[in-house]
Amino acid sequence: MDFSLNEEQRRWQNEARHFAREVLLPASLKRDQIEGAFEPWDWDIIKAGSKLGFRTFAVPKELGGHGADFISQAIVMSELAKADSAMSKAFSQNWKWSHLIAEFCTKDQKDRFLTPFLADHTYVIGSASTEPNAGSDNRFPPLEDKSAGFRLKAERESKDGDWILNGDKCFIANGSVGKLFFINARSDFNTIAREGTTVFMVPLDTPGFRIGKIFNKAGWRFYQNAELICEDARLPHANVVGEPHKGQKVRSGVAAEFSDFELAANALGICDAATEYAMAFAKKEKRAGKPLWDHQLVQLNIHEMNMLTETLRSYVMRCAWDMDTRVHGSLSPVLAMAYASDVLQRVTKLNMEVHGAHGGMMDAMTQKLVRDGIIWTHLAGDNTQRLKAVRRMK
Ligand SMILES: Cc1cc2nc3c(=O)[nH]c(=O)nc-3n(C[C@H](O)[C@H](O)[C@H](O)COP(=O)(O)OP(=O)(O)OC[C@H]3O[C@@H](n4cnc5c(N)ncnc54)[C@H](O)[C@@H]3O)c2cc1C
Incomplete structure (x- = not known):
């Protein structure tokens, strides 16, 4: 290669x-x-x-x-x-x-x-799955339980009429700043979520649609996450993405693979930063009469950070190559994401260890990297993601 x-x-x-x-x-x-x-x-x-x-x-x-x-x-x-x-x-x-x-998307939607x-340089977009009591259920939908998964309801007024959406989404990225949202809604409650959901394009000015609470997070503080609220939100049929009730098809494929791949590539950046900060600190600071860098324990910690970061880089780039060359059936993105989550937690923790108390101060990047890393515990490396990978291995 x-x-x-x-x-x-x-x-x-x-x-x-x-x-x-x-x-x-x-x-x-x-x-x-x-x-x-x-x-x-x-x-x-x-x-x-x-x-x-x-x-x-x-x-x-x-x-x-x-x-x-x-x-x-x-x-x-x-x-x-x-x-x-x-x-x-x-x-x-x-x-x-x-x-x-x-x-x-159709030509009209484009x-x-x-x-x-x-x-428009300020046109940003969000995509909404999570609801107050269905986060993992939407990302890893149970195959038998009809009551699990999306509850935000989409009903068509008549055979050729508009769609009416009712319900809430939460934690939606770009929620407070987006101009367009892809919203996953349950259009058929008589079957499981995988078979009864539809994806809609919902522009911000849709009648009956509004932004609710903005979430105040411990990590990724720049990033915006908000509630989206549909109260008889009215959408033309032309805003359906793909086919009605076939939302699962839209959510899977390259768009879904990208979500996993994105978190692995982003984690690599944090690991690179943590390793560089640790090295710079170890070279600058002296303890017990010599640079921290000359203490074997510190060397081992930084070596581990470096090794984990480089293995993650190889995995992320292999994954990108797989996706560019369309190696079908590859498990790379979901596995790389889960691996990235473990590596990220370990590398940011070791960076804290190298910095000692300095790392925990609010003016230190060290603690920010740990707080940003919290996001991976429920978006990337949690057990639901691993179960998703196992299901695909079958
Ligand atoms: C920064 C950030 C950005 C986000 N961006 C978006 C976005 O843009 N769009 C969007 O739709 N959502 C978004 N989310 C929400 C995110 O997708 C959910 O947090 C995630 O899916 C987990 O769902 P949950 O938090 O509701 O946890 P839950 O699903 O309630 O999980 C809680 C616990 O239950 C366990 N659990 C749940 N189901 C099962 C099961 N079937 N088997 C075994 N254990 C289970 C989990 O492993 C976990 O331990 C974002 C969240 C954050 C914090």
Whole structure:
């Protein structure tokens, strides 16, 4: 396998590295420590990254985007995440949309939603599955229990009429800032969730649709997560993605693989940052009359961080290659994500250990990396994700 980058991939790497160092890193800890759920968000950062192409990065070239391959996507996500994991995610969250449009959207949907998305640097997108009592159930839907999974209800007024949506979603990324949401709704309660859901495109100005509470998180503070509320929200049939009741098909495939892959690539950026911070600290600080770097215990800790980060890099890049070359049936994304979660927790903990008490202070990046890593415990490396991988192995 050839691991070298082509000219375009290297160009994106340099672009992302420069943007991360000059714009994201100086803002990272400052934005993280602003109180409130919405307040850490900064439109100037989104606009600046969007002008460089990081918002529309994955839209196919023939549709007006940059058509980035998965290798470039992995590189950009991890380079941005090295400066700030939440900011990186605020850009890559939009890439799911481009995978969905390329695979499922009609020409009319592309005209109505893709055109403004490409033109507006503040157009960001969310995708909503989770409900107050159905998070894992939606990501790993039980195969027999009809009562499990989405409860947000979609009913068609008449055979050719509009759809009416009722119910709530929670924790939805880009929730408080998005202009368009892909909402998964239960359109048939007589069967299991996998067979009875429909995905709708819901623009912010949909009658009966509104944003509720914004969640105030311990990690990924820049990133926005909010409730979405549908109270007789009215949508034309033309906003159905794919076919009615076939939401599972829309949710699976490349768009779903991307969600797993995204978290693995983002975690790599955090691990790179943690390893660099630990090395810099160990070289600068002296304990017991010599640099920390010269103490064997510290060397072993940093060695482990480095080794785990490099194995994760290999896995993420192999996974990107699999996805670019369409090695079908590959378990890479979901396994890489679960692995990334374990590596991330270990590497950020070792970084804390190298820093001692300094690492726990609010002005230290060390503790921020640990707080950002909390997100992986329920989004990526939790047991439900592992069960998902096991089900696919059968
Ligand atoms: C930063 C962030 C971003 C997010 N972004 C989005 C988004 O954009 N869109 C979206 O839809 N959601 C989003 N979420 C929600 C996320 O997908 C859910 O948190 C996740 O699916 C887990 O669901 P839950 O938190 O409801 O936990 P639960 O599903 O309630 O799980 C709680 C516990 O029960 C266990 N459990 C649950 N079901 C089973 C089972 N069948 N078998 C065994 N154990 C089980 C779990 O392992 C866990 O230990 C986001 C959350 C965060 C924090």
